[in-house]
Amino acid sequence: MSSADSAPLILLKNAELFAPDAQGKCQVLIGAGRVLEIREQGAESPRGIAVEIIDLHGRRVVPGFIDGHVHVTGGGGEGGFATRIPPLPLHRYTHNGVTSVVGLLGTDDCARTVRELVATVLGLREQGLGAWAWCGGYHLPPATLSGDVRSDIAFIDPILGVGELAISDHRSSQPTLDELLRVASEAHVGGLMSGKAGIVHLHLGDGVRGLDLVRRALAQSELPARVFNPTHVNRRRALFAESIELARHGCHVDITAFPVDEGEDAWSAADALQGYLESGAPAERVSVSSDAGGCLPCFDAQGRMSHMDIGSPGALLATIRELLARGLPLQQILPAFTRNVAELLRLPRKGVLAAGADADLLVLDEQSRICDVMLGGRWQVREGQAVARGPLDASPPSFDPGNGNN
Incomplete structure (x- = not known):
């Protein structure tokens, strides 16, 4: 018992x-x-x-927040090995209201592995957190544990789909339409076999091609629109407008709660979610994630990282509080952090x-x-x-409920 x-x-x-x-x-x-x-x-x-x-x-x-985009093993590395970010401890999630996460690999799907990712997810489960994973990473062929995407999803319990596969980004594998369709079909069939989400979680860079590859995939294949799940869609304003149209056609789009400077060609998570809800697009097809533990880099014209920030789980609560301060009702905001994510991930x-x-x-x-x-x-x-601590914490961490960004 x-x-x-x-x-x-x-x-x-x-x-x-x-x-x-x-x-x-x-x-x-x-x-x-x-x-x-x-x-x-x-x-x-x-x-x-x-x-x-x-x-x-x-x-x-x-309900506790479900964060569908978390670098549970740590992210970074674009500025050299010294810029690799360590994993976040359990309390960084729970004390900011995050009770479930989906872990992933990003730019570094070479030194960091799916084996390490699954082990970290299982460790979070042992501490009580709801935890799952995407296989793959930015690049093709996708990093897997079993040898292919379909088998990872079908046979490895925590793996729900593949991601974050990068498109419209100088760090991507520059996938072709055929390559994207092959990965998406593997994810879709793996999901059908196992009753899992079976989706492709797509990292969107700031390239001018935007979501063109996804539109072409929908137009030239039989795959359901729900298979394609673009994230970081608020990183450019034109990209966000594209994402709203994709949501009208059945895709679920994910907003990232990263910092946005004044005058930047991007929308903050609060601005993006408010704009999405006011657009009349299906309210159940949007979510907000934190990119917690991931590198938030800026690059110069030569593609070299000039500086970086680190994603925080507290960004979700901060976004909710900002929207509440604007007068949006809590029941309108919450689904993007809770029920919408669970329905996409098929976590009833x-x-x-x-x-x-x-x-x-x-x-x-x-x-x-x-x-x-x-x-x-x-x-x-x-x-x-x-009142709780992880097995490696010497004592329960201090907690400031007013911070919202621990």
């Missing part, structure tokens, strides 16, 4: 629930790592069984708070800061204090 199975039930009372749709004041009954029941606010507490009752005093409860117990769902949830205070984090029915943070 696991510790989650033997723990008493937890009843959250006076919760303003966003599941992610607004549910009003509710009670949330939790046990064995799952949401057991969403109850009316006035329902009596269960009798004859041990129940820990927690009064949230009207604070908002939301993630991204929602309903009977049978995994008990991954956040409690937000009046300033929309995270004050409590629950992961699989176990508290990671309570009232702004870390």
